Amino acid sequence: MRKTSIDNGNSQILREIIREREIALSLNKEPCILWVRVSTAKTEQDKSLLDQQALAQEYAEKNGFHVCYCWAVRETASKAKDRKSFQSLVAILNNDNVGITHVICKNRKRLNRNLDDRVVLDQLIRKGVTFHYFITGEKDHMSRTANDRLVRNILTAIDFYEPDHFADEMRAVYKHKAKMGIPPSTNQPFGYLYDSKQKNRVKHPDEQDVVQHLHDEFDTGNYTIAAFVRWANDRGFVGRKGAQWHKGSMDKFLKRPDYCGWFRFHGKEYQGHFESYISRERYLQRLARLGSRRNGLPEHRNHLLRKFVVCPRCGKIWTPELRHGAHRSGNYVYYRHSCKSHAKATYLREESLLRALTGAVDRYALRPDAAAAIQDLFAQDLNEEEKLIQSNQKRARARLGEALRKKQKLLDLLLEEVIDTNDFGIKNAELESLIRGAEADLERTRIPAVQVKQHITESISTLSDFSRIYREAKGKERIEAVRSVADAMIFDLVTGEARLRFREPFSFFYQERESPSEELGNVPYCAQERT
Structure with missing residues (x-):
């Protein structure tokens, strides 16, 4: 009997198992397979593997089994496709030439790592495989009673619940420690260490002088x-691991709240009950001084038309730049654009683009009677749409109800063992597809025509007041009004023409056409045709 497994291919394992099975039959014993596993790849767990293997071997000898093969697995993956050894075990048990129906392991947790594994194991149990758990003496085997199957599924659910519940409890404990002023993490910053007796962090005796000197000097x-980085490196004030400082590590060191007696946990700051290096006031003054300096890239200026003016010929955005006048007489905002149709970059003052924007807004002013006229265009179609929606809803509900009844009947047949798992899977997949299709059809009919009509009315009202709101607003408020209905201004440098690219749902009403409507003014073609 081979005590450990190395993945040399299932064929080699298969030959060894069949040879050992013949020995078991000659000894008048039941052949079995051992499965021992630890959930880490660290070599420190080797003793646990050997202990599990010894206990499984003892259980097998005590119950009259002959061990044909033993899988000793260090496994960290929980996805079914990543569990190669587990997949090899399943393939062996599904092989009709093997004929082994007993597997011995520590407990259910050693076998199934996810719900997909549970489904595979249930299929093996239905095929006649028995799983023995040497810790509790329990076993999972084929049972004709629904109660036994229910108990097995409940126990499996508990196995999945326990680690999640433990994680929830640990998070609650960490949060309580943070509120009590004790940093939950045992990974301490430079200058501190964790004291197991005090159950809290204390100053590191070998690092505290260096840390205090760095704070005082800066x-x-x-x-x-x-x-300061050059000053610290020149004097040999290195970090915990002996590495020299750089701007990023020094900036992080100086801005950590831990050195003033506070700490961060899950995005919040808590006041700690441990000795600090500097006061809270001194720390806040440092942050204010560091924040006033421009380290790294400057922040974007909030120019009025930033990321809003687009060239129709190349699709690029005009870029704002702040330029000084002659003899630095003032600051002026220019917009630069390098188009494929021009050899050199073009600059335009922000005021010129704002005048073009005003002209574009005037193009889309609706006549006073346009709103009511457009609403009348949609009214008749929406009434017809309401009747069609109700008819579609009725048909979709009927299809959904029929599919759900068939699925319940199919589940009853499976529980009564009238059909096997394979037939259930095929029929259930077909019914699931029908249910998803019916639910999708039903979801598409959940928007009543009344709400659509109200939405159209509100959108048209917004467009009716758009030109007036723009005229009455000033400066930044004007641009905000435009950006609320449009995401860009298309400006053609060659023709000087500007137009707005409207957002949804306003783009539905405003589509470009050659000439305005004679009856409704500048009303889009799509609105007139109600498409």
Whole structure:
């Protein structure tokens, strides 16, 4: 009997199992397979593997089994497709030439790591395989009573519940420790260590002088972060692992709240009950001083037309730039664009683009009677649509109800063992497809025509007041009004023409056409045709 397994292919394992099975039959014993597993790849768990294997072997000898093969697995993956050894075990048990129907393992948790594994094991049990658990002496085997199957499924659900419940309890414990002022993590920052007797962090005796010196020196205000990094490295003040400082690590070190007696946990700051290096006031003053300096890339300026003006010829966005006048007489915002149709970059003042925007807004002003006229165009179609929606809902509910009744009947046949698992899976997949289709059809009919009509009315009312709101607003408020209905202004530098690219649902009403309607003014073609 081979005590451990190495994946040299199922064929080699199969030959060895069949040879051992013949020996078991000659000894008048039941052949079996051992499965021992630890949920980590660390070598420290080797003793646990050997202990499990010894207990499984003892259980087999005590109950008259002959061990044909033993899988000793270090497994960290929980997905079914990643459990190669488990898949090999399943393939062996499904092989009719093997004829082994007994597997011995520690408990259910050692076998199934996810719900997909549970389904596979249930199929093996229905095929006649028995799983023995040497810790409790229990076993899962084919039973003709629904109660036994229910108990097995409940126990499996409990196995999945326990680790999740334990994780929830640990999160609650960590949160309670944070509220009590004790950092939950045992991974301490530079200058601290965890004292198991005090159950809290304390200053590191070998690092506290260096940490205190760094804080005191930087708070003199004579250094930028780059200059302070050079100062610390020149004097040999290295970090915990002996690495030299750089701007990123020094910035993180100086901004950690731990050194003023606070700590962060899950995005919130808590006041800790441990000795600090600096006061809270001193820490806040440092943050204010560091925040006033522009380290890294500057923030984007909130220019009025930033990411809003688009070229129709190349699709690129006009980029805002702040430029100074002659003799630095003032700051002026220009928009730059390098188009494929021009050899050089073009610059336009922001005021020129704002005048083009005003002209574009005037193009889309509706006549006073346009709103009511457009609503009348939709009214008749919406009434007909309401009748069609009700008819479609009735048909979809009927199909859904019929599919659900068939699925319940199919489940009853499976529980009564009239059909096997394979037939159930095929028929159930077909019914699930019918149910999803009926639910999708029903979902598409849940928007009543009345709500659609109200939505159209509100959208038209917004467009009717759009030009007036724009005229009455000033500066930034004007641009916000435009951005609420449009996501871009298409500006053609060659023709000087500007038009708006409307957002949904306003783009439904405003589509470009050659000439305005004679009856309704600048009303889109799609609205007139009610498409």
